[in-house]
Amino acid sequence: VDVKNEQQDRESSLERLMRDALRNQVSDASDTGRCLDAGTLAAWAEQTLSARERAAVDTHAAGCARCQAMLAAMVRTTPAPVAAPWWRVHMMAWMVPVSAGAAALIVWTMLPARTMFEPRQAATQMAQPPAPAPAATPPPAGAFADQVAPQAKDESLREAPRKEAAADQTRARQMNFRRPNADDKKDQTAVSSLAKTEATPAEPKGPAAAAAPAPPPNATRARRPWPTRWRLRSRRHHQRRPLWRSHRQPARLPRQLPRCLSQPPPRQRRRRDRQLVALLGRRTRRRAESIV
Amino acid sequence: VESRHAADVELARLCERGDESAWERFIREYRPILYRAAEALDPSGGAREIADSLYAELYGVRGSAGDARSLFRYFEGRSSLATWLRAVLAQRFVDHVRMRRRLEPLPEDDDAASGDERRRPMSAPDESSNVDRPRYVALLREALGRAIARLSGRDRLRLSCYYVQDLTLAETGRVLAEHEATVSRQLARSRRTLRESVERDLRQDAKLSETEIAECFASVTADPGPLDLTHVFDVAERKEPAAGRSA
Numbered sequence: 001v002d003v004k005n006e007q008q009d010r011e012s013s014l015e016r017l018m019r020d021a022l023r024n025q026v027s028d029a030s031d032t033g034r035c036l037d038a039g040t041l042a043a044w045a046e047q048t049l050s051a052r053e054r055a056a057v058d059t060h061a062a063g064c065a066r067c068q069a070m071l072a073a074m075v076r077t078t079p080a081p082v083a084a085p086w087w088r089v090h091m092m093a094w095m096v097p098v099s100a101g102a103a104a105l106i107v108w109t110m111l112p113a114r115t116m117f118e119p120r121q122a123a124t125q126m127a128q129p130p131a132p133a134p135a136a137t138p139p140p141a142g143a144f145a146d147q148v149a150p151q152a153k154d155e156s157l158r159e160a161p162r163k164e165a166a167a168d169q170t171r172a173r174q175m176n177f178r179r180p181n182a183d184d185k186k187d188q189t190a191v192s193s194l195a196k197t198e199a200t201p202a203e204p205k206g207p208a209a210a211a212a213p214a215p216p217p218n219a220t221r222a223r224r225p226w227p228t229r230w231r232l233r234s235r236r237h238h239q240r241r242p243l244w245r246s247h248r249q250p251a252r253l254p255r256q257l258p259r260c261l262s263q264p265p266p267r268q269r270r271r272r273d274r275q276l277v278a279l280l281g282r283r284t285r286r287r288a289e290s291i292v
Numbered sequence: 293v294e295s296r297h298a299a300d301v302e303l304a305r306l307c308e309r310g311d312e313s314a315w316e317r318f319i320r321e322y323r324p325i326l327y328r329a330a331e332a333l334d335p336s337g338g339a340r341e342i343a344d345s346l347y348a349e350l351y352g353v354r355g356s357a358g359d360a361r362s363l364f365r366y367f368e369g370r371s372s373l374a375t376w377l378r379a380v381l382a383q384r385f386v387d388h389v390r391m392r393r394r395l396e397p398l399p400e401d402d403d404a405a406s407g408d409e410r411r412r413p414m415s416a417p418d419e420s421s422n423v424d425r426p427r428y429v430a431l432l433r434e435a436l437g438r439a440i441a442r443l444s445g446r447d448r449l450r451l452s453c454y455y456v457q458d459l460t461l462a463e464t465g466r467v468l469a470e471h472e473a474t475v476s477r478q479l480a481r482s483r484r485t486l487r488e489s490v491e492r493d494l495r496q497d498a499k500l501s502e503t504e505i506a507e508c509f510a511s512v513t514a515d516p517g518p519l520d521l522t523h524v525f526d527v528a529e530r531k532e533p534a535a536g537r538s539a
Binding site: 007039041058070 | 332366370375376378385386437440446448451453455459463466467484486487490506
């Protein structure tokens with residue numbers, strides 16, 4: 001403490017000599033004609049000088065008594081800036097970052113989490129089709145005679161899938177999924193074409209028609225409805241998770257990941273395949289029933 | 293010419309040509325600004341006379357060839373016309389003050405003798421008690437001058453604004469485009485740098501011991517120095533109107 005006090009006393013002693021020492025340092029540069037003119041002085045006061053010009057002004061004024069006095073006079077004649085109300089200054093200082101943070105948090109939480117696999121990725125991953133669904137395979141022509149049933153049995157068969165379809169639609173509406181897009185239309189087209197291929201043998205057109213060959217499986221391989229279904233399932237999967245854990249989902253991974261990394265694990269793949277088979281069978285059967 | 297000052301440039305050109313309606317508008321709009329600036333420069337009214345005399349230069353002084361040379365021709369639109377007028381007024385006022393100081397009569401011999409008496413430290417107990425005091429003060433002044441010369445131009449300008457021009461911290465900050473707190477911190481840093489530099493000079497160049505260095509600073513503290521009443525009155529006059537305005 002004594003050392004600090006002594007240092008302060010010495011600095012106070014120097015302050016007594018400071019005025020004369022500083023006056024001796026500056027020169028009277030007004031005779032050289034290099035002092036600031038009124039235009040430069042006004043531009044300096046309005047802070048419209050460039051950085052280089054301002055530095056030049058500061059450098060010259062540091063050694064020129066007349067320009068120091070002119071700068072001081074300009075500052076004295078400049079009206080003091082109007083102070084903003086205290087509430088505006090103090091509140092705006094922290095309101096801006098807090099508002100920005102709150103807005104970012106709201107946007108982050110309100111936006112739905114991205115799906116685990118993008119449809120395009122999923123489509124490319126599923127270029128290799130899963131095992132052919134037993135319901136999707138066209139039934140043999142010989143079994144057609146057994147399906148010609150009485151009218152009552154046919155009615156009961158039609159009612160069950162319709163109820164199931166209505167329940168599915170209600171569930172999908174409650175989940176508030178996205179609007180159908182071009183991919184969905186393709187999926188619907190694929191479903192309808194698949195239903196047609198299944199429904200064709202159901203029509204009693206005679207043995208010639210029954211003996212007609214089934215459409216090649218490649219016709220429906222490129223357009224499969226399961227990516228949409230997979231996306232819906234994935235989204236439900238996210239919605240079951242708490243919001244603060246959604247960022248841990250692999251859905252945050254970029255699309256440019258190598259395929260080996262973006263492949264789902266084998267367990268999920270098997271489960272997905274099972275669901276795909278079930279979906280294809282159910283939809284195909286439902287569509288076929290509705291067409292019939 | 294910046295577009296936002298185009299109207300001011302147009303007004304200045306019209307006034308330079310002597311357009312009466314432009315002059316009426318100029319007087320109506322800019323005379324209060326000039327008078328307010330003059331009041332801020334010199335509350336005693338000296339700057340207001342300079343502001344009044346400025347109109348003659350703005351209107352145009354007849355040269356030897358008979359043509360009127362208006363001051364408006366120097367306005368190029370780098371700033372607003374009001375700021376340019378304040379700059380011209382500040383220039384004229386500073387030149388007027390410096391000229392007045394040069395023309396002040398030198399003191400007579402007997403007055404000089406009495407001045408020496410006046411400059412003698414009033415509270416000095418006994419001159420013979422420390423015969424080395426003048427030498428110590430001179431050494432300290434020289435070391436301080438060298439230390440100030442080693443500072444950067446910006447630091448010197450900051451010190452000059454605060455200690456020579458008697459600007460407040462906020463006004464010094466406006467000169468250097470710094471915040472008031474920054475000015476305070478930088479001034480403290482400059483003072484510390486000066487003290488260390490002076491101590492080092494006294495220790496190495498003057499070959500003084502630590503005790504003698506302490507006596508150097510103590511002799512400056514004990515010496516009140518010459519009492520410059522004009523400076524005291526100037527500062528008091530400058531602060532009185534500000535206190536009146538704030539009250």
